Amino acid sequence: MKENFFRSMTWLHTWVGLLVCWILLLVFFAGTMSYYRHEISLWTKPEIHxxxxxxxxxxxxxxxxxxxxxxxxxxxxxxxxxxxxxxxxxxxxxxxxxxxxxxxxxxxxxxxxxxxxxxxxxxxxxxRESRGGHFFYRLHFDLHYMPAKVARWIVGFCTLFMLLAIISGIVIHKRIFKDFFSFRPGKGSRSWLDGHNVSSVLALPYHLMITYTGLITLMMMYMPWGVVTAFDGDSRAYRAELNPQRxxxxxxxxxxxxxxxxxxxxxxxxxxxxxxxxxxxxxxxxxxxxxxxxxxxxxxxxxxxxxxxxxxxxxxxxxxxxxLPSSGARQTHDTLMALHTARFAEPILRLLFFICGLMGCAMIATGSLLWAIKIRQKQQKRLQLGDKPSFGLRLVEGLNLTFIAGLPLATSAFFYANRLLPEVMPARAQWEINCFFITLALVGLIACINRSRRCWQLLFSVAAIALLAIPLLNVLTSGQGIIDNFVSAQWILLGFDSLCVLMGSLLGLIGYKLRAPKVNQARRTRRTSMPPRGQIAHVAKLEE
Amino acid sequence: MLVESKRWRALLAKPSFMIASRAGSAIFAGYLLAATACGLMAIALPMAAADSVLVATMLSFTVYACAALYSFSVPSSTRAWRDLLLASAGLYLLILLVG
Known part of the structure; x- marks a missing residue:
């Protein structure tokens, strides 16, 4: 491929990552939300609060x-x-x-x-009719608006790409230990690379685990060939031997x-x-x-x-x-499944899983942003002459804006729809989900027109305000506010509100950081609007 | 005829075609290798049938990932196709032998 193995893997890492990163982001995001599947479901039914x-x-x-x-x-x-x-x-x-x-x-x-x-x-x-947390759970392997089987193949394909991206990412990462401790903010693409490294390396065992076990959960669909040779394709006989009680x-x-x-x-x-x-x-x-x-x-x-x-x-x-009959193989399989679904996780461990999931989202997001920034850098001369950026760059920047800024916004739209749609209406649960995708599509439409830094800032700020106002929405539409929930020790509802506020603050902070730089423009080169400066020697490798 | 073959050769040497061919070998030949490896392990591993199917299927994704990495690491895409297909054929023969 390239001159040597290292270069080939660098190339592979860039391209397998870029090709599937937006679907992966959706899957990772929805999967991360699924850690709180039952909690979200409870929140979406205020009648039983x-x-x-x-x-x-x-x-x-x-x-x-x-x-x-x-x-x-x-x-x-x-x-x-x-x-x-x-x-x-x-x-x-x-x-x-x-x-x-x-x-x-x-x-x-x-x-x-x-x-x-x-x-x-x-x-x-x-x-009220609502899919609640099950929507996110299903979304992370069944997607939506398409047959589940097709979706599962798409997700499986993307997951395998993710596995390849992770393995090649480890291969090309020569200074894995040193980079663990380095984050150099305000230095353009260098900072984005650092951010990508930190989010990937810190939670690396998690990323590998969740990707591989993700494939394991649906392995009999992706790889039915063992059953074909050992059981002549009779999956019923196979399942009966696996679990005679079923x-x-x-x-x-x-x-x-x-x-x-x-x-x-x-x-x-x-x-x-x-x-x-x-x-x-x-x-x-x-x-x-x-x-x-x-x-x-x-x-x-x-x-x-x-x-x-x-x-x-x-x-x-x-x-x-x-x-059940037990054996090493079965226990291994069971453990891998359990690691993916994390049913065993008590609240603190669950929070840790959730944070690792968010780091995975950050890994994917920073990776695709890094690509866009570096391509923009490459085209800088052209852009200064007044040319338009290439189609590929516009596409990537648009998709980045749609998915990275759009997903938190669409999620809050889902929560608002849950509380603001009439309590009884036909296909209510489906309309909550439609609101999620309509919001995502609207952000996509905006991304077609404007992908400037201001636009990023605006979208993040709107999402932040929407999430920060969730406790308010909750008290207005369920009659039970934070204080009532605290007094009656309803930790799940309280946890939901606090997590929304926390996520809202985080998005708000990003929005604040994105504000137009006044002084020292060279220091703050973020997102897509500004051609980044600073050192590029190290990252230049990735461009090939 | 000569012109035609030259044009073909030019097309085959294009970088975009090389990449497509390599991706094709990783995705399809890689899957074939993983599938045959899975099929072989399921009957060849010294365990109860259901257990060996489990182990074989769980490991097959590692095989797939390694095959894909191999596709992108060898100097030419023809070699990637050749090696992966040959290995799959070998495994398939073994399946016929064992089963």
Whole structure:
């Protein structure tokens, strides 16, 4: 390729990075938001911000199960399945849900969820329709407005490119330890390179881990060839060997009395002891083939296996031991999955994951900005003669503005839409999502016209103000402000508000730093509007 | 005829074509290598079938990444294609042999 391996890798790093960086930024951003998936979902349902929050109560378990069973029998006797979801730290309320029988030609029926008040006397049934945190979760591998399968291939492709960019980035990084400690602000592209290095190197183990495990989560779709050779392509046989308990049953079609669910508790207790129960699922309630599954809260164990205890819904016979066959390969796979989903992370570790995710966003953003700045530098002579920048440069600068400044703005638009759209309207959840993408598209439109530093500053400032005002929005539309939440110890809502304020301040700070330089212009050469000066010897390598 | 072949040669020597060819070898030949390596490991590793499939699939992405890096590190894209395809063919033969 180039004269030597080092040069080839430098070239590769630049181009694989640049090609996919905007989709990657979207994926990384949405994935980072997904660390707070349940917290965001809670925030987007202000109807349940009062009177329903409760901790998990072991003594109440039996009463809650009985209440759930009779409630579901009264309201959803012909449902396809029932769910009783118990309160746990990230989802602090009790709910009874069910799925209607699917209509002709549909795989799934409509889902319902009714939430029980903390004193157990009342039920909240009218909750606004919103995807909440699940939107970001789905966005980070299913994208949107396209078939999930196509999206997953696109994301997988970009992830592999990311892996290549990271590996080649390590290869070309000769002074990895020294650069760890160097950040030289105010020196044009040198500073951007430093910023790119710091955000990449500081969280490097995280970046490698999240990229590789990201591929692992969907590996059977990307790489089905092991199943093809070892199981003759019979993925059902493969899954059955992997997990013998996952044999699904069909409804018998004949009615039978469902067992009293709480009678199963002693059997559950004998296997799991006092481990908190997370949910109970009943398939085909009232059918002779009904199945009852108990799921536990795996807490801080580094595992992603949510293996249930399964009972026959009529006789109450335990059909599965909760222990799966274990081996080194399985445990490795499970651990890699768990590292990606981070279900085990308690609040502080979760925050650390979140920060690492943001560093990943910073890594991608600074990388693409660095490219734009250096190309602009290259074209400086041309630009001084009054020529337009090349199409490639305009495209990259435009996409940078759209995604880097647009994503925080679009996210706040999503939160505002959640609270300001009429509570009942057709396709409400979809419209919240549309607001996200409309905002992104608007920023894209602005980027077609103006990509100046002022424009960056303006967009960052608007996003900052929008995020800083989230606590205000919350108190005005849910009737529960920061103080109420503090008094009633609703840490999740409080955490949401504080994180918004923190992110808003950060964006505000960036906006402030972007203000037009008055004195000492040479020192502050940022973003795209100013041709950067300063040392370029080191970075010149990357241009090839 | 001669003119035609010259034109072809000029096209093939263009940097943009070289890059496209190299990217093609990384993406397609690299995938082929990873897929055959995955298929072979799944039947050749001395473990229970489901376990070896897991290990094979988890490792295949490393194979893919290394193959892609190889594509971009060798002097010519023809060599990248040749080596990766030959290696895949070898692995495929082994699959036929083992399976």
């Amino acid at each position: 009062q009177a329903v929050m409760q901790p998990y109560q072991h003594q109440q378990l039996q009463a809650q199960i009985n209440q759930g069973q009779s409630y579901l029998a009264n309201h959803a006797s012909d449902a396809k399945d029932w769910h009783i979801e118990f309160a746990y730290e990230r989802r602090p309320y009790l709910s009874f849900g069910w799925q209607d029988q699917p209509e002709e030609g549909q795989r799934r029926g409509k889902f319902h969820e009714h939430i029980i008040t903390a004193d157990g006397t009342d039920v909240v049934t009218e909750v 044999v699904s049953v069909k409804p018998a079609g004949t009615g039978a009395q469902l067992i009293t669910l709480s009678q199963l508790l002693p059997q559950v207790h004998s296997v799991w002891g006092d481990t908190p129960i997370k949910r109970i699922a009943v398939r085909y309630p009232g059918d002779a083939n009904s199945r009852v599954s108990f799921y536990r809260n795996t807490g801080q164990a580094v595992t992603d296996q949510r293996t249930p205890l399964v009972f026959d819904g009529v006789s109450g016979e335990m059909l599965s031991a909760a222990k």
